[in-house]
Amino acid sequence: MLAETLNPLAIAQEQFDIAAEMLHLPQQLRGHLRVPQRELCVHFPVKMDDGSTRVYTGFRVQHNLSRGPTKGGIRYHPDLSIDDIRALAMLMTWKCAVSGLPYGGAKGGVVVDPKTLSESEVERLTRRYASEMSLVIGPEKDIPAPDVNTNPQIMAWIMDTVSMHKGYTVPAVVTGKPLNIGGSEGRSDATARGAVYVLSEAARHLSMDLSRARVSVQGFGNAGANTAQMLADFGATVVAVSDSRGGVYNPGGLDIGALQNHKRRTGAVAGFMEADHISNAELLEIDCDILVPAALGYQITEGNAPRVRARLIAEAANAPITPAADRILYDQGCFVLPDVLAGAGGITVSYFEWVQGLQEFFWTEREVHAQLERVMVIAFQNVLRMAQKHRVHMRTAAYMIGVQQVADAVTTRGIYP
DSSP states (O other): OOGGGOOHHHHHHHHHHHHHHHHTOOHHHHHHHTSOSEEEEEEEEEEOTTSOEEEEEEEEEEOOOTTSSEEEEEEEETTOOHHHHHHHHHHHHHHHHHTTOSOEEEEEEEEOOGGGSOHHHHHHHHHHHHHHHTTTOBTTTEEEEEOTTOOHHHHHHHHHHHHHHHTSOOGGGOSSOOGGGTOOTTOTTHHHHHHHHHHHHHHHHTTOOGGGOEEEEEOOSHHHHHHHHHHHHTTOEEEEEEETTEEEEOTTOOOHHHHHHHHHHHSSSTTOTTSEEEOHHHHHTSOOSEEEEOSSSOOBOTTTGGGOOOSEEEOOSSSOBOHHHHHHHHHTTOEEEOHHHHTTHHHHHHHHHHHHHHHTOOOOHHHHHHHHHHHHHHHHHHHHHHHHHHTOOHHHHHHHHHHHHHHHHHHHHOOOO
């Protein structure tokens, strides 16, 4: 791997710089928006089941607060770095702005492999991390959500910890909670549903029949599995899927329901009897109409982009395509729906959950889906118009919208004191 292994913050800043140059953004604004506004790094002890104590490192980065409180997930991963968190926080700022949500971007995480811990150890780690983060999170300040290796139960522990500190229940301090403590209908599949709404609009724009499309999905977690199932329900043929242990391929189409059952039984998609084994790298290069990267970042690089054959890519993961690969795909005629647009379903329904929690007034699943579709369709149309007006690819267009919205908020509010 060559230049595509660039630092994640450098990649995020490069994408920002492209949009800022197109917008002729003043240098003082560029300097302000290229870096996070606030960072917290903590080192905290956790008592293990055997009575020993381990010290873990956690982060929370708030990129920009000009449009409202910050919002973003918490991930648990052994390879997590502060620059990962900085880059993802910046990405969240643009994602919220593109969708018109009154948030800035944030991200957090702990350097840990939760699969090596017991459930009680994960709970103690989460509660201690939440205690450390209580300095900067809150319904009016910064609202975390699930991300890689975190889930509704972990959000429940965070909410409970903050509530114990306050002396009363604070449901709106996190989103992605279980329904029985203030979660929202439609949250669990929101990222996938938002991606499918945008894919439908893009297919219509490209005169592509979604019901006849051949689809490959990299990543078979929540976002990837739900996207695959929804596209199959549309009539599309899902020919390949993968997870961290490898992938499966059947040119005649995969039974997504049966594959999900197989993964629940075995823990992986590999070994599914009705398909051939492929690697994650091979999946990206399969002949298909639609490719959905729904795993980790920087999967499509300068090295493999020339071999990507999909006509339409929808990024359900954060930053799966490097800037160099973006340019190659654009020149090849591939239509890319960037993460700040295609991946905005989760943050949008998180916003709905936050609003419901503040008001203590909850919506039906049908209402959530209708509002999500409205937000995603408007965002797609705005980005497409920007792309056509300036003759740029969809990522640059989306960044131009997001950066301009945040720059306008910064300018209007001014500098204090």
